Amino acid sequence: MDVICVDSLSKTFGDTKVIEGVSFFVEEEDSMAIIGPSGCGKTTLLYMLSGLMGPTKGKVTIRGKAVKGPRKDVAFILQDFGLLPWRTVLQNVCLGMKIRDVPKQEQASRAKRLLADLGLDQHRDCYPASLSEGLLPWGSTDLQMLL
Numbered sequence: 001m002d003v004i005c006v007d008s009l010s011k012t013f014g015d016t017k018v019i020e021g022v023s024f025f026v027e028e029e030d031s032m033a034i035i036g037p038s039g040c041g042k043t044t045l046l047y048m049l050s051g052l053m054g055p056t057k058g059k060v061t062i063r064g065k066a067v068k069g070p071r072k073d074v075a076f077i078l079q080d081f082g083l084l085p086w087r088t089v090l091q092n093v094c095l096g097m098k099i100r101d102v103p104k105q106e107q108a109s110r111a112k113r114l115l116a117d118l119g120l121d122q123h124r125d126c127y128p129a130s131l132s133e134g135l136l137p138w139g140s141t142d143l144q145m146l147l
């Protein structure tokens with residue numbers, strides 16, 4: 001089954017069309033990067049995937065359920081605001097699971113696996129201030145994680 005299904009998604013702010021007719025699928029074990037120039041709508045797309053913002057048209061489905069608002073199986077780490085500077089990369093990635101009382105060992109194993117998948121394993125004990133933006137676990141765009 002597709003984990004994420006985005007179907008004909010559009011978003012307008014006033015008269016400005018930011019996203020128009022975007023469709024894609026993400027399957028189990030896939031990682032996906034969304035790349036584009038500043039202002040093209042990457043963060044807006046992720047807000048809609050995480051249920052923090054509704055689309056103007058179209059639909060997002062995660063694990064078979066339509067996204068209608070924030071949900072516990074979706075974590076969203078912004079590239080800047082929202083990071084805790086006193087926590088390491090690994091601890092920042094674990095934060096959502098910590099808040100949800102996921103057992104500590106499981107937090108660490110899920111977060112380490114994800115960072116390794118993204119090739120960021122060697123930076124997991126660094127603090128955000130010591131990394132360039134491109135090295136932050138959320139990279140030059142925001143990272144949407146299913147943890």
Ligand SMILES: Nc1ncnc2c1ncn2[C@@H]1O[C@H](COP(=O)(O)OP(=O)(O)OP(=O)(O)O)[C@@H](O)[C@H]1O
Pocket residue numbers: 013018036037038039040041042043044045
């Ligand atoms: N709440 C909002 N109200 C009005 N316009 C908005 C709102 N949020 C985003 N926009 C506009 O939508 C466009 C896309 O913004 P978005 O933040 O999604 O871009 P981005 O691709 O993430 O850019 P960056 O690479 O700089 O992070 C921009 O023109 C932005 O000004």
Ligand SMILES: [Mg+2]
Pocket residue numbers: 042043044141142
């Ligand atoms: Mg952005």
